[in-house]
Amino acid sequence: MVRRLVLVQHLLLVVLVVVGVARALATGTAPLPLLIASAALLLWYAVGARAASVRLREPGPRSSGRTDGGLRAGGWWLLGLVACWLVATAVSPDLVWVAFSVWLLAGHLLPLRGAVVLGLLVLVVVVARGGHAEGWSTAAVVGPSVGALFALALSRGLQALVRDNAERRRLIASLVAAQEEAEELHAELAQAQREAGVLAERTRLSRDIHDTLAQGFSSILLLARAGTATDDPVGQRRLLDQIGASAADHLDEARRVVGALAPAPLESGLTDAVRRIAGRFEDETGVEAQVRVDGDVGGLPPPLEVALLRTAQTALANVRQHASAHRVVLTLAEAGDSVRLDVVDDGRGFVPEEAGARRETPSRGGYGLRAARERLRELGGDLEVESGPGRGTAVSAHVPRGTGRAPRGSW
Ligand SMILES: Nc1ncnc2c1ncn2[C@@H]1O[C@H](COP(=O)(O)OP(=O)(O)OP(=O)(O)O)[C@@H](O)[C@H]1O
Ligand SMILES: [Mg+2]
Known part of the structure; x- marks a missing residue:
């Protein structure tokens, strides 16, 4: 199941970029900078996506969040992705919705506090860019906020689920090992x-x-x-x-x-x-x-x-x-x-x-x-x-x- 969710996450980013690029081209954005920015974004994503999906599939125990070396590397990669996204957003506001993927990844890769801070910063950019491009309104603030909240909650919930699964697997493995040990002891006793x-x-x-x-x-x-x-x-x-x-x-x-x-x-x-x-x-x-x-x-x-x-x-x-x-x-x-x-x-x-x-x-x-x-x-x-x-x-x-x-x- 987790494998499928990871695929959906990859697909979501690609779809958001492709749709954004198509809209931007349709609204007359200069193609070269748009294509370079979106290609850089996709490339950067591709570089770290594998590591990010491994992290999603095998989350460490809750307490290891701060000291986990893999997590720290994932955090830096995510910051790089945010940078690529900022450039792409500067080129065209149509790419702003890639933020949804960024919120999801923040939920997976960062400790809760870091995810919330980064999520808020991204949200500010989304709201500012949207307001600037399409005019300020309540919907321009509430929409992205709900999206950010939803993405963060989704990724945290998913991570808890995956962690529980992993713990259950570990428990089953240790039960099986204990049973095997008991059988061996029984055989020795006999x-x-x-x-x-x-x-x-x-x-x-x-x-x-x-x-x-x-x-x-x-x-x-x-x-x-x-x-x-x-x-x-x-x-x-x-x-x-x-x-x-x-x-x-x-x-x-x-x-x-x-x-x-x-x-x-x-x-x-x-x-x-x-x-x-x-x-x-x-x-x-x-x-x-x-x-x-x-x-x-x-x-x-x-x-x-x-x-x-x-x-x-x-x-x-x-x-x-x-x-x-x-x-x-x-x-x-x-x-x-x-x-x-x-x-x-x-x-x-x-x-x-x-x-x-x-x-x-x-x-x-x-x-x-x-x-x-x-x-x-x-x-x-x-x-x-x-x-x-x-x-x-x-x-x-x-x-x-x-x-x-x-x-x-x-x-
Ligand atoms: N009633 C007895 N009178 C004299 N000597 C005895 C007597 N009973 C035992 N012994 C001595 O004690 C020893 C040990 O006796 P034990 O019955 O343990 O072994 P054994 O008679 O020599 O051999 P086994 O009984 O294994 O065929 C004997 O070899 C014997 O020297
Ligand atoms: Mg005797």
């Missing part, structure tokens, strides 16, 4: 959540594989070694049965780990599950395993039961692998708002600080207690180990009853 999900799943798998499959293979290995070490066919038969039972149990566990299901022993509650793994431990190792229950430890949310059961499995696996114990006692106890699990053996013991300081990689062991502690901490609980060479080992885990909601990674 990516981070995906990565966190992958990490949690990996942690769950590695802990569960450690507590179930790795311990299963290790017990099968021990049973197989015992089987090859004895010549007694009855003993071998019993060991083979145990290997079969252990393999079947752990195959079931493997399927549950992959399917992210709760462990099979927990289907009838934590106490039963601990009794069952203790009974199997005793059968396979010959180490006496006793289970005690102190208070109400039932009704825990599944993630808490899973965490305690896995801790018991890890602790029993350690007794089998490291303790050379004769007896192990597992105690499930109600302790205020928490539930505790203690696994105490009478084996050779160890220095917990040294075991912790070794920081082995999972592939070389040293993962069990650390993983159990992390799992319990995620649920608001913790794990402590008390031991010393020759003093046996006590592993003590606790979880607060309230933390029913747990991240997927804790199963």
Whole structure:
């Protein structure tokens, strides 16, 4: 729309000059000075018209009026145009109406005060020239005044409109940019959540594989070694049965780990599950395993039961692998708002600080207690180990009853 208005403005000046020249020629004005003056006027206009139309299309913010370099150049150009117009008007009063274009341009190119001052000066010339040529009358004053007022108001209004448009465009652009930024952030967040999900799943798998499959293979290995070490066919038969039972149990566990299901022993509650793994431990190792229950430890949310059961499995696996114990006692106890699990053996013991300081990689062991502690901490609980060479080992885990909601990674 603005482009069209700019065209109309150019056209208006050309029409005013052409009509003026035609009238002047018709009324017997000398052609040479008339043509030179009007050609100079058109030429000067053409030189700066492009800049003036750019200024109209892209007005700066309201406050920049005085310091704007482009505006200052436009102002000088306009003064030059006024000079050309004055010469043309001197040559023929028929060119006086080019003043309308001058008023429009003053409205576009000058700050309001400058536009009003220049507009008034031009108006004085128009009125004086008109009065001089055609006789003084009220119409000779009012007509040009209304014209000047109309042109100035038109150009200022137009400029406000264009400025609002530009501001709206800027606003839309910044909204679009903000939306794009929000979309990018959203994508990054989704990516981070995906990565966190992958990490949690990996942690769950590695802990569960450690507590179930790795311990299963290790017990099968021990049973197989015992089987090859004895010549007694009855003993071998019993060991083979145990290997079969252990393999079947752990195959079931493997399927549950992959399917992210709760462990099979927990289907009838934590106490039963601990009794069952203790009974199997005793059968396979010959180490006496006793289970005690102190208070109400039932009704825990599944993630808490899973965490305690896995801790018991890890602790029993350690007794089998490291303790050379004769007896192990597992105690499930109600302790205020928490539930505790203690696994105490009478084996050779160890220095917990040294075991912790070794920081082995999972592939070389040293993962069990650390993983159990992390799992319990995620649920608001913790794990402590008390031991010393020759003093046996006590592993003590606790979880607060309230933390029913747990991240997927804790199963
Ligand atoms: N009941 C125990 N008796 C004696 N030593 C123990 C006992 N429990 C743990 N330890 C010592 O603590 C170390 C760390 O145990 P942890 O369960 O973290 O790792 P690991 O058993 O060596 O390997 P992983 O469990 O990853 O297969 C063991 O290597 C062992 O030296
Ligand atoms: Mg271990």
